[in-house]
Amino acid sequence: MHARRHPVQPALQLPLLLLLLAVAPTVCAHVTALIVFGDSTVDAGNNNAIPTVVRSNFPPYGCDFPGATGRFSNGRIATDFYSEALGLGRDFVPAYLDPDYGIQDFAIGVCFASAGSGLDVATSRVFRVIPLWKQVDMFREYKARLAAHLGAAEANTVVAGAVYAVSIGTNDFIENYYALTTTRFLEFTLPEYTEYLVGLARAFLAELYGLGARRIGFTGLAAMGCLPLERARARALGTSGGCDEGYNAAARAFNAALAGMVADLGSELPGAQIRVAEVFEFFEGVVRDPARHGFARADVGCCGTGTYETGYTCGAWAAAPGGTCQDADRYVFWDAVHPTERASRLVAEHLINTTFGRFE
Numbered sequence: 001m002h003a004r005r006h007p008v009q010p011a012l013q014l015p016l017l018l019l020l021l022a023v024a025p026t027v028c029a030h031v032t033a034l035i036v037f038g039d040s041t042v043d044a045g046n047n048n049a050i051p052t053v054v055r056s057n058f059p060p061y062g063c064d065f066p067g068a069t070g071r072f073s074n075g076r077i078a079t080d081f082y083s084e085a086l087g088l089g090r091d092f093v094p095a096y097l098d099p100d101y102g103i104q105d106f107a108i109g110v111c112f113a114s115a116g117s118g119l120d121v122a123t124s125r126v127f128r129v130i131p132l133w134k135q136v137d138m139f140r141e142y143k144a145r146l147a148a149h150l151g152a153a154e155a156n157t158v159v160a161g162a163v164y165a166v167s168i169g170t171n172d173f174i175e176n177y178y179a180l181t182t183t184r185f186l187e188f189t190l191p192e193y194t195e196y197l198v199g200l201a202r203a204f205l206a207e208l209y210g211l212g213a214r215r216i217g218f219t220g221l222a223a224m225g226c227l228p229l230e231r232a233r234a235r236a237l238g239t240s241g242g243c244d245e246g247y248n249a250a251a252r253a254f255n256a257a258l259a260g261m262v263a264d265l266g267s268e269l270p271g272a273q274i275r276v277a278e279v280f281e282f283f284e285g286v287v288r289d290p291a292r293h294g295f296a297r298a299d300v301g302c303c304g305t306g307t308y309e310t311g312y313t314c315g316a317w318a319a320a321p322g323g324t325c326q327d328a329d330r331y332v333f334w335d336a337v338h339p340t341e342r343a344s345r346l347v348a349e350h351l352i353n354t355t356f357g358r359f360e
């Protein structure tokens with residue numbers, strides 16, 4: 001069998017070109033693909049393919065999206081909205097390990113993220129998920145497959161013209177350092193650990209650049225002390241009735257160090273556009289004044305009690321009558337850690353406006 005080439009009819013070329021121009025997205029520069037690294041905030045289902053307990057490929061996850069895909073939400077996640085806004089012709093980003101997709105699908109966007117992962121390799125060991133270095137290895141493999149599929153020159157164009165979205169770091173605090181699940185809390189003071197993490201982020205970004213990435217948005221940490229899980233923990237300890245301000249201060253300190261590192265690294269790497277996607281203030285604003293954005297509740301998640309459930313513990317409520325809230329759109333959080341689709345869309349819009357839709 002051999003593929004037959006169909007000569008393009010000249011009469012069709014001009015109208016097609018005009019049509020393409022007419023529907024071109026309103027972003028400044030042509031974006032070829034969206035490539036995603038990180039944790040559960042952006043995992044589109046890679047964890048379905050690995051033996052970990054950090055999973056969400058079962059109801060009630062995905063009840064507002066074609067099924068439970070492994071996204072930690074009732075529907076789409078932030079990166080899905082980026083893909084739509086960047087005009088890539090697809091309103092979601094498929095997971096690299098999803099057997100339903102192949103290199104032809106990944107050519108316009110792919111997700112290497114793994115829920116539960118962190119900048120620190122010790123964090124990814126807590127739940128045996130895909131460490132960041134391995135996500136980079138998967139990207140290397142992807143590049144080789146892309147070159148075999150499109151030819152080397154075209155593959156390079158895709159890699160250089162892609163937007164890279166990185167969202168990672170929260171688990172290094174909430175699942176590792178603060179949770180005392182590894183020895184990091186003995187080895188580092190909090191400021192030292194923050195510096196260590198930012199050093200790891202720097203090495204990761206430099207490696208991505210070396211592999212051809214140019215437009216990289218690294219999402220800063222959100223107000224992790226306001227996650228329903230952390231509120232409930234602080235309440236149980238009797239230290240707080242609201243957000244855990246210690247956790248929030250750690251996120252702010254990390255974000256400040258990240259911004260300094262990114263400015264410094266960006267000036268060292270010719271042609272690099274590395275930006276921090278600042279999410280803290282915006283998301284904290286939503287959490288502190290949910291009504292302003294049409295939400296009824298930001299203190300608990302929609303799933304179960306909303307105070308501790310995530311993954312399987314949320315799944316346990318799937319069959320229970322009233323196991324999830326009536327209307328997820330009224331909640332900022334879907335489970336005790338992750339936002340609803342509606343909250344993700346809002347945050348994604350903000351980050352597209354400020355960062356992901358603004359690369360030159």
Ligand SMILES: *[C@@H]1O[C@H](CO)[C@@H](O)[C@H](O)[C@H]1NC(C)=O
Nearest residue numbers: 346347348349350351352353
């Ligand atoms: C993003 O920008 C659009 C267009 O300017 C605006 O309508 C929208 O409110 C902005 N969204 C957010 C969340 O900032």
